[in-house]
Amino acid sequence: MYHWDFWPVIANADLLFRGLLNTLAVTGTALAFGVPLGLALALSRLSGRRWLSWPAGFVIEVFRTTPPLVQLFWFFFALPLLIHVEMTPFVASALTFSIQSAAFFAEVFRAGIVSVERGQWEAARAVGMTGRQSLHRIILPQAVKRMIPAFMERAIELMKTTTLVATVSYADLLYQANELAQKTFRPLEVFTVAALIYFVFITMVSVFARRLERRLAVSGDSTVQ
Numbered sequence: 522m523y524h525w526d527f528w529p530v531i532a533n534a535d536l537l538f539r540g541l542l543n544t545l546a547v548t549g550t551a552l553a554f555g556v557p558l559g560l561a562l563a564l565s566r567l568s569g570r571r572w573l574s575w576p577a578g579f580v581i582e583v584f585r586t587t588p589p590l591v592q593l594f595w596f597f598f599a600l601p602l603l604i605h606v607e608m609t610p611f612v613a614s615a616l617t618f619s620i621q622s623a624a625f626f627a628e629v630f631r632a633g634i635v636s637v638e639r640g641q642w643e644a645a646r647a648v649g650m651t652g653r654q655s656l657h658r659i660i661l662p663q664a665v666k667r668m669i670p671a672f673m674e675r676a677i678e679l680m681k682t683t684t685l686v687a688t689v690s691y692a693d694l695l696y697q698a699n700e701l702a703q704k705t706f707r708p709l710e711v712f713t714v715a716a717l718i719y720f721v722f723i724t725m726v727s728v729f730a731r732r733l734e735r736r737l738a739v740s741g742d743s744t745v746q
Contacts (some may be wrong), residue, residue: 542699559626633664
């Protein structure tokens, strides 16, 4: 029978903690840049100007339909050859997942904006608001409230997807777990603890998302899927 021994993992818990911080750093950076970029892409795609809507649609479809690992490798290995600038693992990872998240957030924004009744636009225009004022003051506040649960679900998926950054030697939680497993020769214990860490953090976000969704449902606001 296998004899479990978690002491080597506990003795090196600082490595996993640093890996967790790095995972949160990539996730947070991708969200910080992905949300506003996603809004810009959504508004561009909804624009009646083809020179805006077509490029935005192309970016969205490319980053929604190609594998994240391929995107990561392209930014880490290929892009430096084109721009002649060294790309660190963190920069490549943050850039990849920021744009990929923006592509998914763009569709969430677009669905949220379209879901607002057309009468809201007409009412805003009737009181003398411009299109931009209507969007900022009337449409977006309603749309964003409906989209919050969808944003939370995307944040959960993003945190799980960032495990791919270990392939470009970025010291996230998975990378540190792999290093610790090789160092201690206790892979079963190390990866069990790593899985539990992911489980705890993602479960916390999931519970928060479900509670928020129920609260919005009670207030009469539907969730954008």
